Amino acid sequence: MKGTERRKELLEWLAQEKNLSLVEIVERFEISKMTAHRDLEALEQRNALKRIHGGVVAIDKPAPPAANGNVKQGTCVICFRPASQHLLYSLTMKNGEQKVACCPHCGVSAHLMHGEEVAMALTADYLTGRPHPAQSTIFVLGSAAAPCCKPSMLTFEDTEMAQRFQDGFGGIIGNLDDATNFLQEEMSLHRDEEGCPHCAAAARKE
Numbered sequence: 001m002k003g004t005e006r007r008k009e010l011l012e013w014l015a016q017e018k019n020l021s022l023v024e025i026v027e028r029f030e031i032s033k034m035t036a037h038r039d040l041e042a043l044e045q046r047n048a049l050k051r052i053h054g055g056v057v058a059i060d061k062p063a064p065p066a067a068n069g070n071v072k073q074g075t076c077v078i079c080f081r082p083a084s085q086h087l088l089y090s091l092t093m094k095n096g097e098q099k100v101a102c103c104p105h106c107g108v109s110a111h112l113m114h115g116e117e118v119a120m121a122l123t124a125d126y127l128t129g130r131p132h133p134a135q136s137t138i139f140v141l142g143s144a145a146a147p148c149c150k151p152s153m154l155t156f157e158d159t160e161m162a163q164r165f166q167d168g169f170g171g172i173i174g175n176l177d178d179a180t181n182f183l184q185e186e187m188s189l190h191r192d193e194e195g196c197p198h199c200a201a202a203a204r205k206e
């Protein structure tokens, strides 16, 4: 079987199983571990799957927007607001479970809460709604634009767009670590309250 065919078949198989171990892949295609690793690496670079220790997990493709514009994205694991496409932050756990957050603010809190169990985190570009890995996203933290939870945390795929946004709305630019620190500082100021104080307050009001 040719490499391209094998990779295609592997993706179809993964779509059914949601996760596969390296051993299963090696046995099914009768290839060496090295070849399997190369395949998985190539597929991961195309964002077609996510490698985890000893295997791979499927990446759930974002559902295409429904014709009526009513996209069901689920509710936030932190504050139970409905999650919207341009702010969506989703977490895939190592057991394959999916969790969504209404915005990067709640997403980073959920990420912080689940820590080691998180296999993959995706966040949406605030301008285009396109999902991309949280690890490589550009965060604008604490800007004046707060479409969802406060303090505002928005994510951008593109550094230039993040800077333009910052020019207009202020805040600081950082990566996922900076966002985590930002949130932790914020939470330590409200140590007596459980979870994210802003989300908790918002949830109480609604």
Ligand SMILES: [Zn+2]
Binding pocket: 076, 077, 078, 079, 080, 081, 101, 102, 103, 106, 149, 199
């Ligand atoms: Zn939330």
Ligand SMILES: [Zn+2]
Binding pocket: 081, 102, 103, 104, 105, 106, 148, 149
């Ligand atoms: Zn939110």
